[in-house]
Amino acid sequence: MNNQVTQMAAEVGLTYDFDKAIVANSFDAHRFAHLAKQNGLGDEAEEALFNAYFTEGKNIADHDTLAELGESIGLDKAEVHHTLAGNKFAINVQQDIAQAQQLGIRGVPFL
Numbered sequence: 001m002n003n004q005v006t007q008m009a010a011e012v013g014l015t016y017d018f019d020k021a022i023v024a025n026s027f028d029a030h031r032f033a034h035l036a037k038q039n040g041l042g043d044e045a046e047e048a049l050f051n052a053y054f055t056e057g058k059n060i061a062d063h064d065t066l067a068e069l070g071e072s073i074g075l076d077k078a079e080v081h082h083t084l085a086g087n088k089f090a091i092n093v094q095q096d097i098a099q100a101q102q103l104g105i106r107g108v109p110f111l
Contacts, residue, residue, distance in 0.1 A: 009054075020057025026108055027093060029060040034089035036075060044073040050109070 002018040009016040029049055036045030048069040052058040058065050063084045070080035083089065100110065 014054075016054040017057065018054070020055075021053055022057055022059045024059050024061035026060060027090075028063065028084050029066060030093040030096065030108075031084065031089040032066045032070065032080065034092045035080065035083050036070065036073065039075060041073050041075060045069070048073050 006016045006018065033042060033045045033049065036042050049060055052065065052069055053060050058069075060066065063081060066084060067077045067080040071077040
């Protein structure tokens, strides 16, 4: 399945390397995405997360990694750390999970 996804990604100009991917809990990455969205950078955050996970093999559960990704798209690194140190956007992610479950979605990413 990974080979098929890798080939499909290549057909549209994306490079996926599942051998590098670090399986991690994505809850904080989703909170990071909500922070970015609040700052008008939601699309940029999603692209950065996909690239970090699928291409670069970065741990998207790591707060330092998320802060670096945030800085790369224009967020304040300290704000990312502050957000992830608490529970900000946790309710938003839980609502996203509930909505996804109602739609029959069982995992991420879901496209």
